[in-house]
Amino acid sequence: MNATKTPKGFAKFIIVLTTVTAAVMELIDTSIVNVGLNQIAGSLGVTIEDISWVITSYAIANVIIIPLTGFLGEYFGRKTYYIGSMILFTVASYLCAESNSLVEIILWRFMQGIGGGALLSTSQAILFDAFEPKDRPLASGLFGMGLILGPTLGPTLGGYIIDNFSWPLIFTINIPIGIIATILAISFIDRKEGEGKNKKNIEIDYTGILLLTVGIGFLQYVLERGEAEDWFNSNLIRISSLFAIVGLVGFIWRELSIPNPAVNLRVLGNRNLAFTTIFTFVIGFGLFTSVFVYPVLAQRVLGYTPYETGLSLLPPTLIGVVMMPIIGKLMSRGVSPLPFVIAGFLLFASYGWLSGSVSNDVSRWDFFFPLILRALGISMVQLPLINQAVAGLRPNEYASGIALNNMIRQLGGAFGIALANNYVAHGYAQHRTDLLSNISDNSTAVTQRVAGLTQNFLPRASDTFHAQDMAYKVLDLTIDKQAYYLSYLDTFRLISIFFLLVLPLVIFLRTKNKNAKQAMAAAAEAH
The missing domain is CATH 1.20.1250.20 (MFS general substrate transporter like domains)
Structure with missing residues (x-):
């Protein structure tokens, strides 16, 4: 057209x-x-x-x-x-x-x-x-x-x-x-x-494409597989990290030194786009990490099936979906995007903090309200950040700006999932150690718990010894479940910290809303 x-x-x-x-x-x-x-x-x-x-x-x-x-x-x-x-x-x-x-x-x-x-x-x-x-x-x-x-x-x-x-x-x-x-x-x-x-x-920049493939490919591998491979204790991770650094540094040098690069990195010289990518990275981090951590928690702690887990996410998400066209209409009337960015980041930070504060006697509905805050927060920032990514760029730079912004969001998600995996693993080990340190055979509560479980297992066990062994296994699984639950709560709080840390950077974004109509028009012309 x-x-x-x-x-x-x-x-x-x-x-x-x-x-x-x-x-x-x-x-x-x-x-x-x-x-x-x-x-x-x-x-x-x-x-x-x-x-x-x-x-x-x-x-x-x-x-x-x-x-x-x-x-x-x-x-x-x-x-x-x-x-x-x-x-x-x-x-x-x-x-x-x-x-x-x-x-x-x-x-x-x-x-x-x-x-x-x-x-x-x-x-x-x-x-x-x-x-x-x-x-x-x-x-x-x-x-x-x-x-x-x-x-x-x-x-x-x-x-x-x-x-x-x-x-x-x-x-x-x-x-x-x-x-x-x-x-x-x-x-x-x-x-x-x-x-x-x-x-x-x-001109096809074959060298730039190759360096990008090597750098991003190996970086993504390190982020995705680092925890499973025990990070830098693994020769494979160390070698992959070296290839990632060489590939990315070479890619940046190449794209900045030739007249017709495959990816125009020079657009990041625009202050607005550079700081917008930071916000976009954190949005990707929060969006993908929350979608990764919550389903695991729901199935491991709350006992949801995979389908029930998905359904529990759907109603709050639909609230956010309804908000998107409304925000679009408001911005088309000239409303500045910055208040939406600030409100969205505060709502997402609140989601992480409230989710991380749910009590140990968690029920199936305790995460519903925080999930609504998550959906509202995401809906508040998606469109304004698209607007901010293109504000201040020339029309012929929009294709590169939007593509880089989308890539940064995906990288934020990969980084978030990798960090969450690592954080949960370490948090689980620490919480399990702390919980076990509070359990003693001399404890009345532990003795009563084991005795009650042993009585329950006696009809199915061959003798008291096997029934008691089954009771201790149940107790161990309970501790395991609680340790994982506490580590998930820590991860939710970590998401909040990321959102709050970058929020002050909003002062570096363009405060005069480049007319949203002009920004979106230029974005389209760029493609």
Whole structure:
């Protein structure tokens, strides 16, 4: 479509439906597999540690491809690149479901991430183009709904599939959606004037792409697998860290020293974008870490099934989804984004602190109100940070700015999950030691507890000795469960600390709201 004509009526509705669905589908796949790891591992005859590469490979592919979307869209033409990525995502989903070995599913999951990573930034740009400049904040609000809904809907959908069907459906469910979205994109999304016609004049920065792949790939590996490999006690982690440093330093030097880089890092010289990426990193950290920690807590401590866990996240998330278009409307009327950023960070910090303060006699509803605060906090900051990312950039810099912002959000999520894994492991060990130090055979409460459990097990045990042994095992499991619970609460509080620490940096953001209409218009023109 050209810059002066936007679709109307049914065509506009189809473009909104297609782009938002594609983005949600990609984001769902970042978390839908998490609840099915046991089943996939058992089916392929591998360990949980091995099958976790299914998550790692997708994340690595996402983070590598996202900053390249602007360049690839310009080289191939945005519509061609978008449709090609959607087809790759759909085909790779089918091949994931058909995989019979660990190597196969990791390979196709990586290819799925390459296709899926392109759907985020490109969907966002196409959606913006479907709206008049004055309505683009509303378009961004609609897109932000997908950013909130996707990672949260994944565990719900995945849990339902695992409880009622078999794990391949986690992947094959993408096939009809991908086919329909591809047909609609071919039929209703127009090419921008001149897109893809300057291919001969574009130099491909092969060296930069290679260095980015090496640096981000190995960094993501270190973040995802560091805890399982015992961090720097592992030769593999040390070597991977070296490759990550060399790759990233080389990539930065390369991109800043050539005239036509694959990723325009010079845009980070804009103060507004540089500080916005810090906020975006923390948002990614909070969003993905909370979606990772809470489901594990719900199943391990509250006794939820995977499906019940997903359902418990859904109602609060829908509240946040409803808020996104409202915030978009307010910003389209010229309301400054900064109050939304401040309120959103305070709400998310409150979520972490309240979640970390839930008492030991936790019930199923104790996390409901904090989850509402989480949803409201995320909805408050998504659109304003998109606005802030583009405020102050020239139109030809928007593609690079938005792509970098999206990559930073994904990196924040990877960092958060890695940190949470490490933090929970260390916290569990410390809390278990502290709990055991308070238990003594001379304690009346312990003696009564063991005696009561022993009596309960006597009908099923061969003698008193075995019944007492079973009682001590139950007591040990109770201590184990409590130690994990306390470590999860610590992790929620850690999320709060991150949000509060970066909040003062809001003073460095552009306080004069670059007219939201102008900002979103420029964002669309950049693509």
